[in-house]
Amino acid sequence: MATIELDEATLQGQAEIWRFMFSFADSMALKSAVELRIADIIHSHGRAITLSQIASCIDGGGTPSSDITTLARIMRLLVRRKIFTVHHPSDGGDPEYDLTNSSRWLLHDSDQTLAPMILMENHPLLVAPWHCFSQCVKEGGAAFKKAHGREIWDLASENPEFNRLFNDGMACTSKVVTGAILSGYKEGLSSIGSLVDVGGGTGGLISEIVKAHPHIKGVNFDLQHVVSAAPPYDGVCHIGGDMFQAIPNADAVIMKWVLHDWSDEDCIKILSNCRNAIPKKEGKVIIVEVVVKLDGNGPFDDMGFIFDLLMLAHSRGGKERTEVEWKKILEGGGFSRYKIINIPALTSIIEAYPDHD
Template sequence: MEVHEELLRGQAEVWQLMFAFADSMALKSAVELRLADIMHSHGSPITLPQLASRIDSSCPDIPYLARLMRMLVRKGIFAVHQSSDGGDETLYKMTHISKWLLHDSELSLAPMILVENNQWLLEPWHYLSQCVKEGGIAFKKAHGCEIWDFASQSPQFNNLFNDAMACTAKIVMKALVSHYKDGFDSIQSLADVGGGTGGALAEIVKSYPHIKGINFDLPHVVATAPVCEGIFHVGGDMFDAIPKADAVFMKWILHDWDDEACVKILKNCRQAIPDKSGKLVLVEIVVQEDGNNIFGDMGLVFDLVMFAHTTGGKERTEQEWMKLLEQGGFHRCKIISMPALYSIIEAYPQ
């Protein structure tokens, strides 16, 4: 009997894993339909017909919406509200999860959900096993070029990607500014390498207005960056050279590259900062292989995201970060934990 139950449990778990994509597709649909935004603006629990009437459609299908909402409620993304008047009509309300789906909220993961579940970024996942068999780059197998070239050739994807990076920058910077309070006090100039459209750097300069910010990224990226007081946008290639500054900041950049490429970037960072007073500040995931924290397996999940989307990128353990930084010319470093998915890695040449 025990063997039978174990086998049955194994079958049930395989079914769950097999259709795990249904969760992310339901989540994406909720964001595309702006269901959280509708509920938020409504200001009180909302009925299904009221919800449907505010979807951007002349003829929304209410039975389809009901089925989607049933799943979203099961997953805790929304909740059912029990009416105090004893009415039979189901009312829906927000939860702590759906607050992260609001498009216009200061802190939102909606743009990240849309880009990660876009067909362009889902396609490379189908090539993981092929990469295991013969090597190569999953994204290139799917699209014929690497992700950065694809972004430079597709304005639509580039905008989606930049929006996603900007939304995560806000989340990162809120945690960083509150848990790294003295980290930027002595810095007069800061280069954000791979800074996208400047969202992260803008948050730093806002909190530390004495800093001269240099937002450094590929020319096609900074071309779409908004004007921001205290920030200079500079186009270039981090593999060639990095603008001189008191310190270099990088958020979720090195995880996009293999060790050899990272060492080259780090050596350029080392050349960009002063020998004695300069420092490097990284915001990266430090993989805990036991997954024993609130984010569970997300370090390992992001490692597979790097496998699917980047040119040899990966998430690294503390030991791997120490070794990489040493090879790049940073002989002293420390890791500062935050109540977040990522950590601060502070590194010095001496």
């Protein structure tokens, strides 16, 4: 076989392809750490601990068959990825593993956790549609339906275990984003007298906003069967209806991760109804969504591209949008003026103001 001389750039290109080819290994190692509750075990000790100590606590009290060698190999990659850190004692004792700023997001009992989302997004049912992308390019259609023969909501209604996994994943990300809204958008909420959360589910977001800003009269608006299961909250009323028909009147409307589920045409219809629901002069719509930055280098900017493919995998017609794409649908819905506000999350706030007649 002839010797092939590769220059440094070509060799680097090959290395990159190997890395991307097996990038799923990071996700699977992370998933195993969440399933084994490794971060929780370390956290419960309040200090760095050895692999033997971690293994002794797996499944609540240790399993005699725990394979420490396998655990060590998984942890070696996660240390390499800076999910955990390892300390080698100077006396030659066993290496001790500790948490990092990353692994603290894996704690199950924390209000600010991504653990349920990791389990959800790496479940075989949700990974399967990603294998259908090339088929979608050739034939069109929705990846999730190609993989499972039905939409994600239909699968959730038929499969209680998957429905619980899905709801837990959505709830944890909602808490994370809600926390970012409350800390990063205080001024924007301070001048609002009444606020309707369109597509608010069972009222988690609006209840937290009203709790932090008691002067706001909160309205949680979603489909009737959704709000009928919503618990009571002080300062919040639940209203059932269809956002494509009409939206309850308020000083402002908030929508968190709603418009990315819909086509441009549907978004314009929803925004038009929002415009009809708020005052023409002082009213505003608060859109909490990803803004894709084509050349962005911020800590969350890569996620805009990944979330766009996530929408391709799991929704029909949903997508993440650049500022240019947001501007187009905002103008179509009667909002030619807007500003983008950064909050400490992968989402931004798009504050849009209605055109005057």
